Amino acid sequence: MSKIKEKLSHKIPQLREEIQELLKNYGDKVVSEVTFQQMFGGMRGVKSLLCETSIVDPDKGLIVRGHPIIELVDRLPEEVFYLLLLGELPGKAELEDFQKTLKSYDPLEDYVWKVLKALPKDTHPMAMLSIGILALERKSIFRKKYDEGMHKPDYWDPMLEDSITLLAHLPELAAGIYRIHTGKGDLIKPDKNLDWGGNYAYMLGLPDPKGRFADLMRLYLVLHCDHESGNVSAMTTHVVGSALSDAYYSVSGGLNGLAGPLHGLANQESLAFLREIHDKFKGVPSDEQLKQFCLDTLKSGKVIPGYGHAVLRQTDPRFTAFHNFGLKHCGHDEIFRIVDRLFAVVPGVLIGQGKAKSPYPNVDAGSGALLWHYGLKEFDYYTVLFGVSRAMGLLSQLVISRAIGAPIFRPKSVSLDWVKKTFGA
Numbered sequence: 001m002s003k004i005k006e007k008l009s010h011k012i013p014q015l016r017e018e019i020q021e022l023l024k025n026y027g028d029k030v031v032s033e034v035t036f037q038q039m040f041g042g043m044r045g046v047k048s049l050l051c052e053t054s055i056v057d058p059d060k061g062l063i064v065r066g067h068p069i070i071e072l073v074d075r076l077p078e079e080v081f082y083l084l085l086l087g088e089l090p091g092k093a094e095l096e097d098f099q100k101t102l103k104s105y106d107p108l109e110d111y112v113w114k115v116l117k118a119l120p121k122d123t124h125p126m127a128m129l130s131i132g133i134l135a136l137e138r139k140s141i142f143r144k145k146y147d148e149g150m151h152k153p154d155y156w157d158p159m160l161e162d163s164i165t166l167l168a169h170l171p172e173l174a175a176g177i178y179r180i181h182t183g184k185g186d187l188i189k190p191d192k193n194l195d196w197g198g199n200y201a202y203m204l205g206l207p208d209p210k211g212r213f214a215d216l217m218r219l220y221l222v223l224h225c226d227h228e229s230g231n232v233s234a235m236t237t238h239v240v241g242s243a244l245s246d247a248y249y250s251v252s253g254g255l256n257g258l259a260g261p262l263h264g265l266a267n268q269e270s271l272a273f274l275r276e277i278h279d280k281f282k283g284v285p286s287d288e289q290l291k292q293f294c295l296d297t298l299k300s301g302k303v304i305p306g307y308g309h310a311v312l313r314q315t316d317p318r319f320t321a322f323h324n325f326g327l328k329h330c331g332h333d334e335i336f337r338i339v340d341r342l343f344a345v346v347p348g349v350l351i352g353q354g355k356a357k358s359p360y361p362n363v364d365a366g367s368g369a370l371l372w373h374y375g376l377k378e379f380d381y382y383t384v385l386f387g388v389s390r391a392m393g394l395l396s397q398l399v400i401s402r403a404i405g406a407p408i409f410r411p412k413s414v415s416l417d418w419v420k421k422t423f424g425a
């Protein structure tokens with residue numbers, strides 16, 4: 001038994017006991033009330049989901065199991081997965097054991113590549129990722145065990161096995177999608193000497209003489225790992241998983257939501273904005289010129305990409321982490337310098353406009369500029385990077401859901417007629 005499984009098997013009984021106790025004491029307490037406005041408005045602010053892996057604090061940003069994300073930037077993504085799942089960071093031996101498990105899988109079979117290569121060239125990389133994950137579904141141990149007959153308290157075990165298998169294969173799958181989609185050349189096989197994130201960077205095949213791109217990838221994978229459970233991809237994964245669909249079906253479903261322009265695509269829009277500024281001014285404009293450019297953008301009815309947030313009310317610490325990385329390693333890059341100057345200019349512009357609840361940068365304000373700097377210039381691939389990272393949160397939430405026996409998701413719906421009859425005169 002892997003150490004991760006052993007540890008989880010000790011934690012689960014305590015967690016179940018705690019939940020039973022809480023249900024017994026507070027089962028009838030009201031958590032949140034829902035207005036018709038909220039029901040129509042995407043359930044904003046309605047406390048109606050449990051999430052053990054992380055919380056998003058309006059002022060402090062993402063907090064993973066009690067650790068502010070900014071304190072995790074020097075950790076490996078696989079350490080963060082361990083933290084998401086178990087609520088504690090791994091020690092040296094535990095990390096090595098987990099890394100050994102992640103490296104123990106054979107490379108993906110050829111049929112997966114045949115499926116992906118058979119798709120027309122204009123297939124979006126996110127569609128390829130979702131199809132690729134579904135092509136792996138036949139590996140599901142959860143489905144096999146369920147078909148054979150399995151008791152509910154045991155569901156978490158094969159869900160964990162599937163989650164780790166999928167996690168282990170994701171870098172190879174995602175990097176292969178990059179190679180196929182961009183036509184950059186042959187697929188690159190995993191290097192068993194590398195860590196999970198370093199291997200992903202290696203298999204993308206971009207020149208990386210100093211290993212900085214690999215460092216950026218590790219950081220990227222850590223920063224996008226999770227964001228509570230109410231966002232589109234996390235909630236979709238949870239809903240699909242609640243029907244006891246396995247991890248492959250569930251994560252593929254969640255990533256289809258991440259592919260939407262309101263969720264995971266914003267980073268590419270932010271980079272397009274930076275490049276537009278760079279092209280217009282043939283370099284880095286003055287702060288005055290930038291301010292005018294932003295005012296003109298707002299006047300034309302557009303938003304400033306990478307700024308504002310539905311929950312956060314301060315600078316997103318994930319932006320701070322990328323900004324710090326850029327200041328350290330890409331200070332001369334003109335696109336990055338525009339990121340830096342926008343950070344000085346945009347909050348004042350948005351405060352002056354008086355509409356945005358947060359005038360501060362979110363995670364998407366800087367990440368694209370860094371990827372661009374290191375030669376990852378295919379915008380439409382960026383959401384795949386996000387997806388590989390976010391899979392850590394989705395999978396750990398799935399395992400926990402099966403561990404605590406979360407039932408099938410089934411809120412009640414009402415019709416407009418019901419609203420009229422219930423609230424009308």
Ligand code: CMX
Nearest residue numbers: 266302303304305306307308309310355356357358362364
């Ligand atoms: N530029 C211009 N106007 C903005 C703005 C921005 N960056 N951010 C918010 N506003 C405007 C909104 O469009 C809204 O205007 P209307 O009242 O005319 O509709 C008003 O300010 C109030 O919006 P809000 O309550 O502050 O923000 P929302 O929760 O509705 O939306 C978000 C949040 C992120 C969609 C919005 O800030 C935005 O469009 N930002 C730019 C796009 C972006 O960076 N998206 C990435 C989000 C990253 C993430 O979610 O993780």
